[in-house]
Structure formats: C-alpha cells, structure tokens
Amino acid sequence: MSVDTIIFAEGKPRLARGVRLRHSEAQGGWVLLAPERIFECDAVAAEVLKRCTGEASFGQIVDDLATIYDAPREQIAGDVEALLASLAEKRLVEVSDA
C-alpha cells in the first residue's frame, strides 16, 4: 500500500457543501445534486455515497461494502477509490484528513 493510499484509507469522505443525495422515483434512481448539476448514481455508487457523511473512514466504508456485497476487499477498494477520486475532482465530495 502506498503512502497516499494509507492517508486516503484513514480520510473521511463526505459530500461537499451544497451537495445532496436523493432518490427520485420519477427519475428512476439515486441522484447526486449540486447547483446546476445532476449526477445519476448506480446502486453501488449510491451505497458508497450514503456512507459519505464525514463519520466513516474510507477503510470502514470499504469493509462495510465488502461485507454487504460479499466481494473481495481490494476490488471494492479500487472501485470506491475511483468513484471518490472522480467526484472529489468535480468538487462533489471532500475527503478530510484522518
């Protein structure tokens, strides 16, 4: 594990200020909402984002999802990291220091 990943593993992701996750029946699923922006989430992304409250660490979120989906931890970690990195770049998610 690289140093970067360790820092990330202990960081606590949360939705950025002004960003909201909601379910819309009419739109057919979960959406992440920011001013003037809409991101449609698939089921897995929604499960990740529901846990991005600033309380659980990246590592805890991965453990949790690995249990729920009964999938290898590394695979989940890779997916979650890719998702959060792309949302962080779009300023929809923030990752606090450990």
Add this chain to the structure above:
Amino acid sequence: MLDPGPLLPPPSGLLAELTHRCPLGCPYCSNPLALEPKSVELDTLAWVRVMHEASALGVLHVHLSGGEPAARRDLEEIVRAASGAGLYTNLITSGIGLTPVRLDALKEAGLDHIQISVQDAEQGSADRIAGYAGAFRRKQKLAADVVARCFPLTVNAVIHRANIGRVADIVELALEMGAGRIEIAHAQYYGWALKNRAALMPSRAQVEVAVAEVERLRAVHRGRIVIDSVAPDYHARYPKPCMGGWGRRSLNVTPAGRALPCHAAESIPGLDFWSVAEHSLEDIWRHSPAFNAFRGEAWMREPCRSCERRGQDFGGCRCQAFLLTGDARAADPVCHLSPNHERVAALAAVGEDEPYLHRA
C-alpha cells in the same frame, strides 16, 4: 389532443418566479415588459402544492427566482415546502431584502444554495446599472452573511457593453465574496433587455476578448472557483439548444401561476399556457398545448428539418426565432444557416451608447 405518451422524460428543473416585484431596475432584465402585479400572485398554499407536484413529477432542482423572491414574506415557508418535498433549493436573489434574520430562517427551512447577482466590479457602475444607489455595498454585505452561514454561494453577472471589459475583475470580486461558482452570462435579449438591446450590445471584438478571457480565467482559477458561462449568441455561428430543448428538461411558473416551457415563452403569440391553479404540474407537462407545440421535430421548417444538428440544438431558441423572424417555427436566426442570419449580424453591430430604460 397529442399525448406524448409514457416515454416523455420527466423534467429535472423548475424555475419558480415567485414575484415580479424587485427593488432593482436592471436594463438587461428578461422579465416581460408587462410585469404581473402583486394582486395576481399565487398564494403560499398554491406554491406549496406546486413544490410537491414538482418533486413527484421528477423535478430535482428548484430555482426560486423573480423579480426579487425576498419581496415575498412567505419565502421561508415556500423553501420549507420545497426542501421537505426533497427538492434541491436554489435562491436567486438581487441581494436586496434579505437580512441576517431571514437568512437564519432560510437555513433552518432547508435552503441549499444561494445565487447573488452582481452588476459590475466597480461600485459606481454597478449601482448605475442596477438603478439603485448602494446596491453594490449591500450585496457585499449579504455575501458575507451568506458565507458565514455556510451556504454555498454562486455569483451571477450579466455581461453587456458597460461591464464587458471587466470580466476578470468580476471574477476577482466573486472570489472576494466567497463564491464557489460564478456565472458569466452574456445578456440574452428578451423582455427589458430586448428594449435596451442597442444600449447593451457589445461589439464583436469586445465579445471575442471576453470569451478568450473566460478561458484564461478558468485555467488561472482552477480549483478555486468554477466559472460557467452563457455564450453571447448573437455573435455565434450556431444557436444554443435553448433550455436543453423545448419542453424537454424544465418548466417555469410565473408569479400568477402560468406554466411556461421557458422564461420568455410568453413572447410567442398564440400559445395556450395552462395555469397551475387549474391543472396539476404533471398534466401540464404532458398535455399543455404550449409544451407540446415544439416537442419532437414535426414542427420544424427548413433548414432545420433536414439538418443533422437538429437533435443537438433543436433549431435553437423558439422565442428568438419569433422575435427576429416573426415565425416561431423558423430556425433561430443566430444560426448561420438561417436565411435570416443577416438580420442578427446587423443587430449585433454595435449601436450608440444610449441611456438605459430601467426596468419598472
């Protein structure tokens, strides 16, 4: 009556024009010349119902606008209903009429985001454009109060001849105000703006400099502020896909309750707009004749009808097509393929610095 059928996708945005009343008098205001008076405004309960219907229909964002929405005493109640219905609530304000006490109440009611307009980066010019002495300072003060309450803030600046040379200063001002996002919106010529077009229209050279400037600023400020821009379409080759296409993504409700496919739709004569006082929002979305008037492609004329971009820009803006050619089904004459494009080019030639007609 034409029923678009079960495949009609739901709207994602609602522009709720709570009132046309506004303390400012911006000459670029896109409100209609015939403003709706307070006496015909929808009441609180009607707006509360509209918010619930909007959310059930699929709307995700509601933009509370006007006029100045803070001119309504029940703004907080309307926000509470919208937020409670699950909508993402964005308040679009001139900054006049909101106090710290009201901001606290709006926070508590669940307001998600605030957008403040600024007229210019220079105080004198800004107040002159707004037609309101002291507006500039009050907006600064409000922005500080907004940021102190952890609301995310967008600054919106409408760009025209009097401020087009100061785009970089305006972005700097937005950063000082604590905005995470700025909209550089080149004036759109509807309503009062159409009346003032000759005084507002910048030259092509000014527009080119401003567009390049925005690109440069985006690179300079990456990671500090998001810069969105509304293109100056009189100087473009192709039109914008207005509103993402007529009746495709969003709806607009006027202070009196008429549901429009876009803000300026009432400038097209002969359209039958339904009111939220008489129909549910879903009924309007699916069946209102005005919404169905320019859906699909059957209404199009040449050159749009056989153009390969028709699924991309939908022939541009219907209101602009009507205002500039007299035919709402024509190609938006901003398009260089339109037989009327010469007229736009002539209008885009800059006029004299005439005095503004301030919005009433």
